[in-house]
Amino acid sequence: VKLEESGGGLVETGDSLTLSCTSSHRAFKAYAVDWFRQVAGKERERVAAISWNSAKIYYADSVKGRFTVSRDNGKSTVFLQMTNLKPEDTAEYYCAAFIPNPGDSWYEKEYDYRGQGTQVTVSS
DSSP states (O other): OOOEEEOOEEEETTOOEEEEEEOOOGGGGGSEEEEEEEOTTSOOEEEEEEOTTSSOEEEOTTTTTTEEEEEEGGGTEEEEEEOSOOGGGOEEEEEEEEOOOSSTTTTOSOOSEEOOOEEEEEEO
16 A cells, blocks of 8 residues: 655744645555654654544644544545644654554554655744
8 A cells, every 4th residue: 555645845833734645545545544753863753643434533642733634535535734833843744554453542553554754844
């Protein structure tokens, strides 16, 4: 399952961006999808996750209230809408597909497939 992110860029503090994650593979709609971010030298941070049918959604505390994850399975696309961006949101953002765990920790699962990433830079 090949994933491709788009929508990153250079913005100012307080601006908004929407990232997209698309796949041409038919199985994509059956996977839960993570958005995570990585800064060189720092640990990877999962910022949001969405189940295959959008019934379950997870946000990290650092982005809660500012980021919104959604998906359109008809278009095989998952979105990450980011508002009120801050310099600390600067990172390479990746989407990843995974089969979730059962129960409340459904999103705490290593991914099966991952995109190449898109850079988000927020200037102060």
